[in-house]
Amino acid sequence: MKKTIQFAAVAASLSLVAAGCASRSEDVAASYVSPSMYSSYSCRELAAEAQRVSAAASAAAGAQDSQRTKDAVATTAALIVFWPAAFFVSGNNAQTAELARLKGQMQAIEGASVQKKCGINFQRA
Numbered sequence: 214m215k216k217t218i219q220f221a222a223v224a225a226s227l228s229l230v231a232a233g234c235a236s237r238s239e240d241v242a243a244s245y246v247s248p249s250m251y252s253s254y255s256c257r258e259l260a261a262e263a264q265r266v267s268a269a270a271s272a273a274a275g276a277q278d279s280q281r282t283k284d285a286v287a288t289t290a291a292l293i294v295f296w297p298a299a300f301f302v303s304g305n306n307a308q309t310a311e312l313a314r315l316k317g318q319m320q321a322i323e324g325a326s327v328q329k330k331c332g333i334n335f336q337r338a
Contacts, residue, residue: 236277236281236309237277237278237281238273238274238275238277238278238281238312239274241277241309241312241313241316242313242316243313243316243317243319243320244310244313244314244316244317245317246314246317246318246320246321247321248321248322248324248325248328249325250321250325251321251322251325252325252328254325256326256329256331256332256333259322259325259326259329259331259333260331260333262322263319263322263323263326263333263335266315266318266319266322267319269315270312270315270316270318270319273308273311273312273315274312276308277308277309277312280308319335323335
């Protein structure tokens with residue numbers, strides 16, 4: 214009976230901590246950005262902006278995945294060594310919001326490109 218209660222407490226702790234960890238970069242949904250924001254851009258400007266935003270999004274995705282790895286390691290260590298410390302593990306909401314914004318910008322640039330019939334190829338990872 215006592216082991217069952219301890220197991221339930223550990224399981225509940227794990228689920229609470231997992232909710233606080235940073236999300237995987239591919240799981241971060243894009244924030245809405247209106248394509249009209251890019252309506253004044255030429256096709257050449259859209260291509261340049263797409264490259265700039267893509268590079269920033271790639272860097273943000275790397276940082277997001279790095280944070281997730283750090284959170285997972287810290288959580289595992291906390292649960293093995295001192296499980297109450299696991300409650301202090303948390304993801305980086307600002308980092309996640311930045312990645313979502315950049316993903317939204319890429320979608321908006323792609324939408325503006327389609328509207329202008331620029332013929333830019335947007336590849337997804």
